[in-house]
Amino acid sequence: MKVQNVELTISAVSPAQYPNEGFPEIALSGRSNVGKSSLINTLINRKGLARTSSQPGKTQTLNFYNIESELYFVDVPGYGYAKVSKKDREKWGQMIERYFSDRPVLRGVISLVDGRHEPTELDCQMIDFLHYYDLPILVCATKMDKIPRGKWNRTESQIRKKLALNPQDEIVLFSSVTKAGKEEVWNWVEKMSGI
Numbered sequence: 001m002k003v004q005n006v007e008l009t010i011s012a013v014s015p016a017q018y019p020n021e022g023f024p025e026i027a028l029s030g031r032s033n034v035g036k037s038s039l040i041n042t043l044i045n046r047k048g049l050a051r052t053s054s055q056p057g058k059t060q061t062l063n064f065y066n067i068e069s070e071l072y073f074v075d076v077p078g079y080g081y082a083k084v085s086k087k088d089r090e091k092w093g094q095m096i097e098r099y100f101s102d103r104p105v106l107r108g109v110i111s112l113v114d115g116r117h118e119p120t121e122l123d124c125q126m127i128d129f130l131h132y133y134d135l136p137i138l139v140c141a142t143k144m145d146k147i148p149r150g151k152w153n154r155t156e157s158q159i160r161k162k163l164a165l166n167p168q169d170e171i172v173l174f175s176s177v178t179k180a181g182k183e184e185v186w187n188w189v190e191k192m193s194g195i
């Protein structure tokens, strides 16, 4: 898809604030700092539309990016940042549970993991949660520019195993630095959203 028009429509917390045009949605989830905002920026060829930072835990709302008035990318705040208070963690949990469990236009979730490390327990819990709600999953291993090509196959099989992925779950090895995997991610987004 050739993307020219993108806007952050709303940073939402509660369902009443979600957009209501009925466009299909693709959500992006993953731990803080894994590269969600960078992935969105790579997909839409922008450097800084989705906010990126080296400060983990910065995105605290569901950010709905309108893509060509055809679909929304939904940037979900990252999990697993130790300095977030228990109360904020609970609020986060309620917000994402409400969104993932009851959003008919949600067509799939890109679940990001850091390609340099074994997936964490929270990454595994997120996949279990997405399986529970029967949501189509694309696992995206990020920061692959840091991994030599010769290790890519092994990285992929280790992630698949640790996350206990189902055969229908897809996986892409990605880098927002080299743009590796960008086309594969777009292909999946187009297939799932039907655009």
Ligand code: GTP
Pocket: 030, 031, 032, 033, 034, 035, 036, 037, 038, 039, 051, 052, 053, 054, 055, 056, 057, 058, 059, 077, 078, 079, 142, 143, 144, 145, 146, 174, 175, 176, 177
């Ligand atoms: P939160 O919004 O805090 O949850 O983080 P996020 O998941 O949106 O991560 P973000 O895109 O802000 O990236 C975090 C840091 O990782 C930034 O310093 C990025 O430049 C860096 N980063 C993201 N993707 C890549 C990648 O593919 N390769 C490398 N080398 N660095 C990356």
Ligand code: MG
Pocket: 036, 037, 038, 051, 052, 053, 059, 075
């Ligand atoms: Mg972010």
